[in-house]
Amino acid sequence: MAGGKIRAVLFDKDGTLFDFDATWGAWAKARIDAMAVDETHALAMAEAIGFDLVTAEFDAHSAVIAGTVEEAAELLLPHLPGRDLPGLVAELDAAARDVPLVAPVPLGELLGGLKARGLRLGICTNDAESTARAHAERAGVSQMFDAIIGYDSGHGAKPTPRPLLAFADALGIDPAEVVMIGDSLHDMRAARAAGMVAVAVLSGPASRAELEPNADAVLDHIGGLPDWLTRSGR
CATH class of the missing domain: 3.40.50.1000 (HAD superfamily/HAD-like)
Known part of the structure; x- marks a missing residue:
């Protein structure tokens, strides 16, 4: 140009x-750990958002990387029976305010x-x-x-x-x-x-x-x- x-x-x-992973890697791991009932459940949620629980990093093609918190919530919601989308979005938004920067x-x-x-x-x-x-x-x-x-x-x-x-x-x-x-x-x-x-x-x-x-x-x-x-x- x-x-x-x-x-x-x-x-x-x-x-x-x-830094993306320092911010959202920490957020994703903390949220999954908080919401998971066991290791299998945690792995299923991590897979849904394209996230590696061991390295705390997102896959390069994860929809969450350039997406909104609402889009992340939509991916997680099928693994959280009994939860509703507005409530999950509010929870994730609140947690996002305290991530490492x-x-x-x-x-x-x-x-x-x-x-x-x-x-x-x-x-x-x-x-x-x-x-x-x-x-x-x-x-x-x-x-x-x-x-x-x-x-x-x-x-x-x-x-x-x-x-x-x-x-x-x-x-x-x-x-x-x-x-x-x-x-x-x-x-x-x-x-x-x-x-x-x-x-x-x-x-x-x-x-x-x-x-x-x-x-x-x-x-x-x-x-x-x-x-x-x-x-x-x-």
């Missing part, structure tokens, strides 16, 4: 701002540097908005973001471009002036559909080979964003 002025950066959360680089320093360049910042995640806000608060960077959008914020979930366009609309910025940075094909496809610059990072489960054909650039992690902006004349 030809270089052009960038006025905002929209971050995915898990696998981008925070491991960032690939010091977030305050990175985001502060981007703000110093005059960039507006946002989060667009397929997690719940309340969880995203709680995570940003715990990481001490909530004040850095102009908007935080979750799958339940009223604009749908990625890969639809609607939540990305809602961010641009809220800030009065042309989508072409926004970098969407994420770790999944959902992020890249949403960015392309929204007309945004699509930058992928390798801090999530997806590989370079998967991401590269769908991205304008692929970085090791978000720490490479400032240099990439400078090199590309953004």
Whole structure:
């Protein structure tokens, strides 16, 4: 994509701002352990969401990786007779707010540097908005973001471009002036559909080979964003 002025950066959360397995691997193992009646039951739930209980890691093609908490609940529900979907979603959302948060680089320093360049910042995640806000608060960077959008914020979930366009609309910025940075094909496809610059990072489960054909650039992690902006004349 030809270089052009960038006025905002929209971050995915898990696998981008925070390490995916350190966050959701711990969440999945704790939830399965809490809900399972025995080892066989635990293994069945783990298989349903594409999760390895031994390594506490998701399979690269797990539907949970780029999905919403509600989608994870739908996969688990057949293994939890007597439970209902709204109650399970609420339980998983509540547990998600307290997961470990491991960032690939010091977030305050990175985001502060981007703000110093005059960039507006946002989060667009397929997690719940309340969880995203709680995570940003715990990481001490909530004040850095102009908007935080979750799958339940009223604009749908990625890969639809609607939540990305809602961010641009809220800030009065042309989508072409926004970098969407994420770790999944959902992020890249949403960015392309929204007309945004699509930058992928390798801090999530997806590989370079998967991401590269769908991205304008692929970085090791978000720490490479400032240099990439400078090199590309953004």
